[in-house]
Amino acid sequence: MLKSLHIDPMKCTGCLQCEMACSYEHHGVINPSKSRIKVFSFEHEGRKVPYTCTQCSDAWCMHACPVEAITLDAATGAKVVSESVCVGCKVCTIACPFGTINYVSDSGKVQKCDLCGDNPACATACPTGAITYVDADWTGLDKMRQWAAKANTAVAAD
């Protein structure tokens, strides 16, 4: 079964455990500035929103890369950057409509979410279930269940 990261911003408290976990998984340090998932805070609305690569099937970044440094991990569906192939031209960062592939000046390469080889550290670290790793075909299951729970209730029957 292919799985997807599923983000429910309503549950996010903005603690950044996900960013720390991501940076530790990929860089061996606790450093949110190196994280591939970012939590955005919209202070005046009180909203926190984690955001990362959605692993497009027909991925702009992959098509744009002139050296084929971005390839599909068939096991997870992740589009993965090969650091040894990447030349740091940043064309992928322009091609991606969502901004979720980014240049890292320290390494001179780009980085993006790779789903941690089917065990995303961000989802494991999230204390509230705002980030989960679920069946890719059923990312809407929770929402469907919530709406289903409202059907056929006393209020609906009135």
Place this chain on the structure above:
Amino acid sequence: MGWNRKVLRVNLTTGSCTVEPLNMEWADKYLGSRGLATKYFVEEVDPKVDPLSPENKMIMTTGPLTGTMASTGGRYSVVTKGPLTGAIACSNSGGFFGAELKFAGWDQIIFEGKSPKPVYLYLENDKAELRDAGHLWGKTCWETEETIKHELHDPQVRVSSIGRAGENLVRFACIVNDLHRAAGRSGVGAVMGSKNLKAVALRGTKGVSGIKDFKEFMKVTAEKKKVLADNAVTGQGLPKYGTQVLMNVINEIGALPTRNHRDVQFDEASKISAEAMHEKRPTDGKAHLVTNAACFGCTIACGRISEIDKGHFTVQNNPKYWGASGGLEYEAAWALGAANGVGDLEALQYANLLCNEDGMDPISFGATVGAVMELYDLGILTAEAIGVDSPFGSAAALARMAEMTARGEGFGKELGEGSARLCAKYGRPDLSMSVKGQEFPAYDSRGIQGMGLTYATSNRGACHLRSYTVASEVLGIPVKTDPLTTEGKPELVKAFQDATGVFDAAGICVFTSFAWTLADIQPQIQAACEGDWSLEKLNEVGERIWNMERQFNLAAGFTAKDDTLPPRLLKEPAKTGPAKGLVNGLDKMLPEYYQVRGWTPEGVPTEETLARLGL
């Protein structure tokens, strides 16, 4: 490790920024943050120094767990001599500023001297730079943060700043970071203002790499996060209701100080409670509470984000306050509400917003308003003198006094001196509900006896965060004790004081102590920090911190006579509730406390105690 081993020293007089290695010998004895920075402070500063003079110093400091995946590892502290108390001050804040300081590669910043003109410090990894803040002077904390982010072209910069209260040397001014977190108590913001230091802006992209045993650290911090998640208080109560969960509980047990401690129960407590924040308002159909929020790395998320009623008289013509913002927390809701007899939730949030916006401690501010309302009630202060009719319960008076104090207008200047100086000026020093000049927080020590001893002996003046015996006396954590008796309280207070010192020194939030004991923190420190950190050693660190702070205060001129409570709590019995007829039994607890501490009957640590702790 755990530490970056790097200290920035900023001499504001000369404008120089220098790098020093962290004193690792001291780190081994004082751990970090409150402990380690206080050690630096007492070594470098004359205890008799005027807190608002250039000779006072101010240290922004982190602990070894700050900026790590240990839950709540986002705390930083500000250590200085407090202008409200004249005692050692250590004010602790969450948000994201502390972790960013670690990510920039530092453990602490020592500020000394006084800048000839307003400046702010910009720290980008290794690069430290004092920049002109002339254009920021006169701005609020919120405007300052926004302006700095804009001029640095960096929305990810983290800012701690003072507002107009700090500039005006309000004695309970705080330092605000991330819009609504604050190093709140003892007037640390006024010290910053006295140094012409408007703000500190940080950007750190180095991260924390120096964990002794990363694999073990990740494993044990994950286990301990589960302990917090599985606990009813840290896993359910605090995230859902915030600290405000206490309002109705403390009111019911007759320990909610009301109308400047005239009463111990507030008939409108339910209107300003957590439950009220969840309810839909009749005016606009919306709940006051928008969501909960976490500080850096916190898996509890007790923070409250609320939206004020746009039609409320305080803000109806002022859209800048209409957005979501921080509050109300229990202490603020109590100090702005019950302490003044005000039961209007929206008015409390308005006053709270002003406290956040211009950097004031809502506890000391609210309690000072309570004292003013009593002076007004007694006819000592008039509406003309104050500038507004100020009977107990007046939301309009509360709102007006918050505006005046934040902006340094009229009678606001007197309010900004705090209740002890204000009440003394008007001939009624007994009406200041404070210890060592700092106002009480939200627990009446007639209904929770141990808190009387906590307040009387707290090294930074009246405070609940130095020994939260409420946990034991009310909530039964870790064991239930009777709140109405004094028996066993000296040992209890000492145990809480020493343990709390370790939580603070580690760089984590004391709220974890609802679920964690030192035994839960010990393996996290052990995995992060070099050296051997046994439970015994940590206990000793806590006791050492306490005695070090005590020594500073004694050298500053405090004596056992200052370890007391206002006469109201010692002589006027509680009128209602379970504590009806009781006063605080401090005289029964204090001598025993000195004994348990290994201090003389005059409250001075004995040679033997000092030698045992290596002081």
